[in-house]
Amino acid sequence: MESRREKERQRWKLERGMTQENPSRPADLRILILGKSDVGKTATANTILSRNVFSAGAQSDTITCEKQDAEVSGRNISIIDTPGLLDAPLYKHFQDELKRDIDKCLEMSAPGPHVFVLVIRLNGRYTEEEKNTVKWIQKNFGEDAVRHTFVLFTHMDLLKDESLDQYIRKSPDLQSLIDSCGSRFHSFNNQHRNNQNQVTELLEKIEQLIKDNGGEHY
Incomplete structure (x- = not known):
């Protein structure tokens, strides 16, 4: 049975005319x-865009959804940076605000993101x-979003002499997350x-993830 959020997403697309016939060309x-x-x-x-185009809040993180477009390595890219949507304490009592932020992020990525890049800090506390x-x-x-999810580890420099594979294998929970995302992961040193x-x-x-998904976006 189609979920309530999926129904809302489809209705939202129709209301804004987000069909394949839409003449405005989305990013590659x-x-x-x-x-x-x-x-x-x-x-x-x-780092992906090679310049400081995204702003940060007082706590060194995004305070609202923000979108930037650029050409990188010959590709037209749109990146949507998000607030800490996974921050349970922030949204525990504010489900309406959570839904609003999620809908805004999807609106910015219309007709849909090709990939959800899940960022996790290496050597940080792996929370519930x-x-x-x-x-x-x-x-x-x-349910379908996991097929489009990719894990990106930051602060690679903190591992020192340990490899990323060794780090992942030490944590059954982290290994399970990677497996659930089709073993798709990468690491960045933003320094x-x-x-x-x-x-x-x-x-x-x-691009390989997109190919595996038949070229479809979320």
């Missing part, structure tokens, strides 16, 4: 960034919210923004 690649506060979502968005991320994404964006190889590799992995 639409990326919606998710994660808790202070994991490096905004820094990641700026992050452990339940897949369920959260399915509940708020629909080394001049290293565009990490961006190129991310975009190539995202």
